[in-house]
Amino acid sequence: MTIPKLALATVIGSLFALPTMAAGIDCAKAASTSDHLICADQTLRTRDVIMSNLYAAAVKEDADKIKQRQQRWVKSLQSCTDAACVRQAYDDQIGFLMTTKGGRRVSINLTAENANGNEGDLSIFGPIDGLAAVSLASSFVGPGGVDAGDVNADNVSGVIPLKEGHGKLSADNCSIGFDRLNAQTWRVSQSGACQFANGVTMQGIYRRQ
DSSP, rough: OOOOOOOOOOOOOSSSOOOOOOOOOGGGEEEEEEEEHHOOOHHHHHHHHHHHHHHHHTTTTTTTHOOOHHHHHHHHHHHHSSSHHHHHHHHHHHHHHTTTHHHHHHEEEEEETTSEEEEEEEEEEEEEEEEEEEEEEEEOTOOOOOTTTTEEEEEEEEEEEOOEEEEEETTTEEEEEEEEEEEEEEEEEEEEOOOOOOOOOOOEEEEEE
């Protein structure tokens, strides 16, 4: 399940340590339609900064694969003619980069084990200018067990406004809340009709690894 995200460059009072800011789009040299769309919208500029930092980390771990994917992504971005298209392009690439080795290395990573059979992983990058990228994945092992293939998994990612350790990712009838309990622990809540795989839930207490 993919949830649309809200997603410059100034790092505000950090809840987490951030990597050195990577160079992103230069609005003084904006040329293409997509460049101008990005430079006219602060949320898109923020996405560009987040994406640039995650890319810089990811490319150190698997250069050829990441560079090829990034080249394809740039072409898709440059084909955009409206802000919605640009936003979705950034959303997709940020979600991918969050799952790479490098992306996880520069993010805060937490895990949850729930009594209902779910095991979850939460990664958080940011905040930057009050926004954070989040990536959630959870797997559910049913009564048949792993050997019988009774396993379902799902994931979701996005860029959310994060204020005083609280944020929300919403789409359609699904809402996922993020609450920072302390430096090591986050609570994830889930409400509405979230169309995750059978048995899978994202909610739980996630603790830093």
